[in-house]
Amino acid sequence: MRWWSVANLVSNAGTWMQLTVQNLLVLHVTGSAAMTGLSLAVQAGPGLVLGLIGGAAVDAWPRKLTATLSQAALGLVAFATAALVAFDMINVPVLMALAAITGVVATVDAPACALLGNDLVRTRDVPSAIALGSAVHSVGRLAGTALAGGAVVLFGTSSAFLANGLSFAFVASVIPFLRLVDHTSDPDRAPAPAAAAEAPRPSADPREGLRYFLGRPRLVALAAITGLSAVFGRNYALTLAVLVTGPLAAGAGAFGTVSTALAIGGIAGALLAGVLQRPSVRLVAAMAGAGAVLQIAAGLTPSLALLILLVVPMAMVESVSDTAGTTVLQTDPPPHMRGRVLGVWRSLSTGWGLVGPPAIGLLMEVAGARGALVLGGAVIALTATAGLLLQGRASATAGQAAEARPVRAAALSAAA
Known part of the structure; x- marks a missing residue:
């Protein structure tokens, strides 16, 4: 390694x-x-x-x-x-x-x-x-x-x-x-059922990867929040460049300083993500929402010095979000399906990578650099909050149903 x-x-x-x-x-x-x-x-x-x-x-x-x-x-x-x-x-x-x-x-x-x-x-x-x-x-x-x-x-x-x-x-x-690790004898790996262990390796049909991806709600949710963040929140080479050279009246050198601060925050966030043993889509959404709030603050900042202070934590939480999402993508699917899941993700990420710059450019034409940062951050924050609330409600409902099953079973046994 x-x-x-x-x-x-x-x-x-x-x-x-x-x-x-x-x-x-x-x-x-x-x-x-x-x-x-x-x-x-x-x-x-x-x-x-x-x-x-x-x-x-x-x-x-x-x-x-x-x-x-x-x-x-x-x-x-x-x-x-x-x-x-x-x-x-x-x-x-x-x-x-x-x-x-x-x-x-x-x-x-x-x-x-x-x-x-x-x-x-x-x-x-x-x-x-x-x-x-x-x-x-x-x-x-x-x-x-x-x-x-x-x-x-x-x-x-x-x-x-x-x-x-x-x-x-x-x-x-x-x-x-x-030297590759033999994961079949890895003590940390959950043992596979005997039937699955004896089953032949599935064929690498691309359509199976797409069906698997669309059949996993957590992967679809991950794509939704990541796509919105990519379109409305990650085009800093464009939005922050216009903010620095326009409303903040600084030069290209100042944007270089902002870019360096973004890079430092990204490195720190990636190192911080190393302590996460079981990242989840909930964490990705929470970090994306936090980054969006910081993006809104960056759009409203009155000075270059304050912007530099804001972009470091903004890049940190977004790096944690990205790293957590990557971990989910590479560990959630079974080993024989991971290449195709990453293939689906590459197609999706290329799509929003092509859509993002023109979309945010058009938004800046209408609302300006500050407006684009604020409105884009609001879209991401509201979507992430709504997703977390819906997921929390679904988990609570599932928990109540699980608690109710033993009670009903006991009642039926007593009646019998």
């Missing part, structure tokens, strides 16, 4: 180095902001359409081999991009093709690597492993963003893509040496 965490840190730093300069590269080549947005949509599109198929492949194929090959493929794409940029051979069709290939490979790579980390620890340590992965992701994002500027200045734009290719190669070289 230590080796896997180091590999993930290197990989995330490389990825964010590339992402930091990728949009600038597309803008430089095309001269069009619209084409820059289109390239992002082309890269995200496969996740929307092929997410479930990619998850089914992860359920059907050996985990280590799948992750190794997908990481190697992403590395080859990064190396090819670096070479094309270095020799000034990049153009719009090539950019779009590379973006599409990256998106297709990621539909397999993302669930494979997510579940591989869980295979390295005992069952009781899986929530902590997921929290550690979230913290590593946040640290890698911060480091990669910081390294990108220096690399481009010293070595040129292609160096960011080269660094990302090397990071993928490092991960692909580490994976074959990882």
